Structures are given as C-alpha cells and as structure tokens.
Amino acid sequence: xxxxxxxxxxxxxxxxxxxxxxxxxxxxxxxxxxxxxxxxxxxxxxxxxxxxxxxxxxxxxxxxxxxxxxxxxxxxxxxxxxxxxxxxxxxxxxxxxxxxxxxxxxxxxxxxxxxxxxxxxxxxxxxxxxxxxxxxxxxxxxxxxxxxxxxxxxxxxxxxxxxxxxxxxxxxxxxxxxxxxxxxxxxxxxxxxxxxxxxxxxxxxxxxxxxxxxxxxxx
Numbered sequence: 001x002x003x004x005x006x007x008x009x010x011x012x013x014x015x016x017x018x019x020x021x022x023x024x025x026x027x028x029x030x031x032x033x034x035x036x037x038x039x040x041x042x043x044x045x046x047x048x049x050x051x052x053x054x055x056x057x058x059x060x061x062x063x064x065x066x067x068x069x070x071x072x073x074x075x076x077x078x079x080x081x082x083x084x085x086x087x088x089x090x091x092x093x094x095x096x097x098x099x100x101x102x103x104x105x106x107x108x109x110x111x112x113x114x115x116x117x118x119x120x121x122x123x124x125x126x127x128x129x130x131x132x133x134x135x136x137x138x139x140x141x142x143x144x145x146x147x148x149x150x151x152x153x154x155x156x157x158x159x160x161x162x163x164x165x166x167x168x169x170x171x172x173x174x175x176x177x178x179x180x181x182x183x184x185x186x187x188x189x190x191x192x193x194x195x196x197x198x199x200x201x202x203x204x205x206x207x208x209x210x211x212x213x214x215x216x217x218x219x
Contacts, residue, residue, distance in 0.1 A: 057164040065089040090131075101173060117181035118189075123155045146170070 024032040032038030034045035052060035063072045070089035077084045084096040114120075128143050149168035153160040159174040 118185040121182040
C-alpha cells in the first residue's frame with residue numbers, strides 16, 4: 001500500500017461528532033458513508049434518496065450485471081436474519097412473503113363487470129416452455145407455465161403491456177379476477193344442470209309410482 005493511497009484515504013475521511021466517518025474512501029477504493037469500515041465498493045449506513053427527473057421509461061437507478069444468476073438487487077432483513085427479496089440477473093424476482101397490489105375502492109374508477117368470463121377463458125391456451133437467453137434455443141432446462149402474450153392480447157388485452165423495447169409482457173395477476181368469474185359462471189351452469197337432473201329424477205319416480213299404482217289397481 002503506497003503512502004499516497006494512505007493520504008488519499010485519510011483526506012477523504014470526514015469525521016462526524018459521533019466519531020464515525022460521514023464519508024470515507026479507503027486506500028483500496030472502498031467508499032463508506034456513515035461508516036468507518038466499508039465492506040463493498042459503496043457501503044451506506046443509514047437512509048438514501050434518489051431524487052430524479054428521469055424521462056418516461058428511463059432509469060433513475062440502474063444495476064448492470066454480467067451473470068444471469070447474479071442477484072441484481074437483494075434485500076436483507078436484519079430482524080429475520082435472511083434475504084426476503086431479490087431480483088435475479090436473468091430477470092425473475094423472488095419475494096419471501098409474496099406481493100400485494102393496491103385495489104382499495106378509493107383507488108378504483110370506471111368499474112364494470114367482466115362479460116362472458118367462461119367463454120373468454122376457453123379461448124386461452126396455456127403452454128409449457130423454457131426461456132431463451134438469446135444465445136441458443138435450449139438455454140434452460142427450467143420449464144415454466146404461461147401464456148403467449150400475442151395470443152392473450154387478442155382475448156384479454158387488459159392483461160398485456162407493450163414494453164419500451166416493443167416486446168409484450170403479461171400481468172398474470174390481472175387474470176385472477178377473470179378466472180374467479182369464470183368459475184362462478186361455470187358453477188352456476190353446474191347448479192342449473194343439477195337442478196334439471198333432480199327434476200328429471202323426481203319425474204321418473206312419479207312415473208314409476210303411477211305405473212305401479214295402475215298395475216296394483218288392475219290386479
């Protein structure tokens with residue numbers, strides 16, 4: 001370690017009244033904010049804010065990785081002592097306790113019923129597939145289940161979005177209400193058929209009873 005690097009590290013270390021560095025750059029290039037011992041290239045102890053006027057579809061903060069299995073973003077919970085959320089470099093996301101979408105009634109407008117949900121569901125075509133990484137056609141052995149966005153767009157366009165690169169993406173959570181209404185419609189049909197079947201069974205019993213009564217009368 002050179003004398004020049006030591007001086008650089010010391011000169012960029014500003015000590016606060018509590019005894020730790022407000023900003024510290026170590027001789028090996030580690031940057032610490034609010035900590036004397038940065039363990040990564042940038043180690044921030046405390047809160048952070050990115051105040052950006054980024055244009056639409058641009059990035060206020062960007063992470064660039066070069067391995068598809070790299071965790072591009074990771075959230076560690078010190079209370080639980082484990083990771084609770086991360087985004088993989090291949091583009092998939094994991095959450096320890098799922099996710100919630102805001103659908104409070106105060107946030108919704110232009111509400112209407114879903115028309116012909118069962119007929120709509122019958123037009124969907126679920127598939128089994130693997131993702132291509134753009135380098136070969138058999139890049140992954142991890143099969144997934146889903147829908148083709150272009151096909152879904154013809155049936156349920158509300159669940160399809162065009163991304164900035166012109167590729168289509170699917171919001172599978174938007175399909176849940178459709179499936180709920182389709183199941184309800186199907187159950188109504190089943191109940192009506194069950195009622196009709198019960199009526200037919202009762203009619204058969206009545207016919208058999210009349211025949212039996214006539215037979216007894218003749219005897």
